[in-house]
Amino acid sequence: MSQEMQHEKISKALDSLTSQTFEESFNQLADTKELWPMLALEDEQGNRELISFSDDEKEECLKAARAYLQMQGAKGIGKVAAPVRYAIAYDAEVQDEVDQKLKPAVIVEFGEKGSLHAYSGYSFYKHGKKPEDFLWSEPQAAGFEDLLL
Numbered sequence: 001m002s003q004e005m006q007h008e009k010i011s012k013a014l015d016s017l018t019s020q021t022f023e024e025s026f027n028q029l030a031d032t033k034e035l036w037p038m039l040a041l042e043d044e045q046g047n048r049e050l051i052s053f054s055d056d057e058k059e060e061c062l063k064a065a066r067a068y069l070q071m072q073g074a075k076g077i078g079k080v081a082a083p084v085r086y087a088i089a090y091d092a093e094v095q096d097e098v099d100q101k102l103k104p105a106v107i108v109e110f111g112e113k114g115s116l117h118a119y120s121g122y123s124f125y126k127h128g129k130k131p132e133d134f135l136w137s138e139p140q141a142a143g144f145e146d147l148l149l
Helices: 012-032 058-072
Strands: 038-042 048-052 085-095 102-112 118-126 140-145
Touching: 012 038, 012 085, 012 102, 012 118, 038 058, 058 085, 085 118, 102 140
Parallel strands: none
Antiparallel strands: 038 048, 038 085, 085 102, 102 118, 118 140
């Protein structure tokens, strides 16, 4: 295994941002039954910003979130002066390894400045009859992604 493909230790700050991004995604899905791509950012001081992208098709919005981070990240975004970590959440279908069926899932791509690469994880979800009946699975690792900072 090359050194670039080895797992790095994920900081507590990145883990916290990623967990909160999953939680915000679940809340959005439970309330509205829809999730538009969202970008969560954090700087060294712990300032956070959350931006939702919904002005186009979902796939185009996801591309826009990634591009926005790459273009604006160095300049600062909102109250985040210079982002050092990020998470991008969106929904898609993921094949369940147990029954081999495609199921709706929240996917979060996350990374931190200075890392070798970014990561992604997913969590299956299911709507209930009421928002409080919304269910989700424990997030699972999905793989490596290109680092956008």
